[in-house]
Amino acid sequence: MRDFSQNHRWLSINTATVRKSHGQDLPLPQILDACARHGIPAVSPWRDQVAAAGLGAISKQVKALGLKLSGYCRGGMFPAMDAAGLQAAFEDNRRAVDEACELGAPCLVLVVGALPGALAGKAAHKDIAHARQQVEDGIGALLEYAKGSGMPLAIEPLHPMYAADRACVNTMEHALDLCDALDPQRTGALGVAVDVYHVWWDPKLQAQIERAGRERLLAFHVCDWLTPTTDLLNDRGMMGDGVIDIPRIRGWVEAHGFAGFSEVEIFSTGHWWKRDHDEVLKTCIERHRSAV
Amino acid sequence: MRDFSQNHRWLSINTATVRKSHGQDLPLPQILDACARHGIPAVSPWRDQVAAAGLGAISKQVKALGLKLSGYCRGGMFPAMDAAGLQAAFEDNRRAVDEACELGAPCLVLVVGALPGALAGKAAHKDIAHARQQVEDGIGALLEYAKGSGMPLAIEPLHPMYAADRACVNTMEHALDLCDALDPQRTGALGVAVDVYHVWWDPKLQAQIERAGRERLLAFHVCDWLTPTTDLLNDRGMMGDGVIDIPRIRGWVEAHGFAGFSEVEIFSTGHWWKRDHDEVLKTCIERHRSAV
Known part of the structure; x- marks a missing residue:
């Protein structure tokens, strides 16, 4: 397992983490400048x-x-109510692949979507199995395009509390079942993004990380689960402030071949988005060294 | 599948559903009187x-x-920091078994607990695997006592969003693994409580209900998952107001032998606990007939 305590050469900042500074929107150019200023490599x-x-x-x-x-x-949000909606999602996802290529990303992260309309509080139906089929079909179609562009797709299983409105793929096991179905040759074109916030609770996590293996471990995201958690979406904790044994999970992904960046992704309306972004980045660096 | 549309002879009210009326605590004797007045059988x-x-x-x-x-x-809350804490939990659970016997309950529901201290916001450690081992040991010890009293234990897998502080058993699969380990003969002394709120998202739900079978399907709880959900604990919806396909899940449990009551369990600070309890009970009856 890599030693993170001496520097932050393996730290990446998901730009949502400093989306706001002092509660105000922080434009991406300023975020990038700030990351570079702090010596953050990714x-x-x-x-x-x-x-x-x-x-x-x-x-x-x-x-x-x-x-x-x-x-x-991110790409994803595949399910829709009709053919036109499915086609629109496909075209938007192709654009996401193109953008990822232009930016030199190592993968496009997929938040796959769930019941159409649920995110707006008006689910069009309750058939999660149907939404899951649309997700599989959607990833399958996009995969052909993404392969042509050389852009790997990383399915991010989201915590089950998002099953209705954001992603109906909620476990590593399910995500890897999709990988097996759509890319049985393990070409590296399709894999998973392991975000500790979404998967830390899963008793099968270690076994599924092993199952994923190097070809399918495409990204590793960190933050922490707070007790209590006061909001389903925007109350993520800084690494070390919650109950997730992050080093243990990092040990598992590294034992099975992951050697990329550890990406900090924190949504925090009540705390971190209210602070100064330089303070947040300094804290990310410090916790990357001490708690990841 | 039983026809619920004509009456409410299979309706049960979990008394938390009307724990408050007009926002004020409603004592259990009044709750019981109200249920009887509405012809609710359980x-x-x-x-x-x-x-x-x-x-x-x-x-x-x-x-x-x-x-x-x-x-x-409910019983449960097995994990603790030391031997004294484990023993105190064991003794409290024995009392819960005794009370269940005195009341003539068909099973004692177990919310198994998680990281000690987490419910108070101060988790004593982050080793969820250790908590899970304490849960298995605790259920094993209690099972001996409960068998002597003829009181079945129903492990209730809670939604993964409660893994840190309320229950570290979060899937039917995990609960049934415990049943297999502790009661391999399927004696009926140990099984599961299937609450749609906790398990609706699980892509393996149908298969695990089949695996459970009649001997292990000890209870069936209903409410609904709202979009958005504004509180992790106390924003459950009335059946029909959310995204769970409840009849489909009831069809599965009945196909595999469950023939008991459909128990309504709603925690709702913002809505139902503010209403008059007679209105809530009338709504439960109506939705039991139309949406369960």
């Missing part, structure tokens, strides 16, 4: 932030600053 | 409510009203 930007600043400009800035990417957030 | 009371009113008095009232029980809530 980032994982979000599509909406890239779109706001312009893909070309961000691509140039990333290269000029010498930043690497640990992933691109 | 209830599942909570220990704290029973203790407040007195076990003997509640036992008499239940019998006088001709109410049945669909379960008794």
Whole structure:
């Protein structure tokens, strides 16, 4: 297991972590500058932030600053109510693949979607099995396109509390079942993003990480689970402030071949998004060394 | 599958559902009277409510009203920091078994506990595997006592969002693994409580219900998952107001032998606990007929 205590050469910042500073939106160019200033070697930007600043400009800035990417957030949201909706999702995902290529990302992270309309509080139906079939079909179609572009797809199983509205793939086991079905040759074109927040509770986690293996361990995300957690989406904790044994899980992914960046992804309306982003980045660096 | 549309002879009310009326605590004797008044045949009371009113008095009232029980809530909370804590949990669980016997419950529901201290916001450690071992040991010890009393134990897998602080058994598969380990003969002394709120998201749910079978399907709880869900504990929905396909899941448990009550268990600070309890009970009856 790599020693993270001496430096932060394996730290990546998911740009949502400093999406806000003092409660105000922080534009992506400033986030990238701040990461570079702190000697953080890698980032994982979000599509909406890239779109706001312009893909070309961000691509140039990333290269000029010498930043690497640990992933691109995000494709997915495959399920829809009709053929037109499915087609629109497919086209949007192709654009996400193109953007990931332009930015030099090592993978496109997929938050696969769930019951159509549920995110807006009006689920169109209750058939989660049907949504799951649409997800499998959607990934299958996108995979052909992504292979042509050389862009690996990383299915991110989300915590089961998001099964209705954000992602109906909620365990490593399910994500790897999809990998087995769609990429049985383990080509590296399809794998998983392991976010400790989503999977720490799973009694089968270690076994599924082993099952995934090097070809399918495409990303590793960290934050912490707070007790109590006061919001289902935006109350993630800084590493070390919660109950997840992060080093143990990192040990498992590294034992099975993962050697990439450890990406900090924290959504925190009540705490970290209220602080100054430089303070947040300093804390990420410190906790990367002491608690990851 | 049984037809629930014509009456509510298979309805049970978990007494937490009307724990409050107009936002004020409603004592258990009034809850029992109200259920009887509405022709509801069964209830599942909570220990704290029973203790407040007195076990003997509640036992008499239940019998006088001709109410049945669909379960008794709850035993569990096995993990602890030291031998004294484990012993205290064991003794408390024995008392819970005794109370369940006195009340004529068909099973004692187990919410197994998780990281010691986490419920108070101060987890004593992060070793969930250790907590799980303590749970297995605790159920094993209690099972001997419960068998002597003829009281079946129903492990209730809780939603993974409670893995840190309330129950570190979070899937049917894990609960049934414990049943296999502790009661391989399938004697009926150990089984599971299937609460749709906790397990609806699981892609392996149908298969695990089949695996459980009649001997291990000891209780069936219903409510609904709202989108959005605004609180991790106390924002459960009334059946039909959320995204869970409850009839489908009831079909599965009945296909594999469950023929007991359908128990409504709703915690709802923001909505149902603010209403009048008679209105809530009427709604439960209506939705039992139309949405379960």
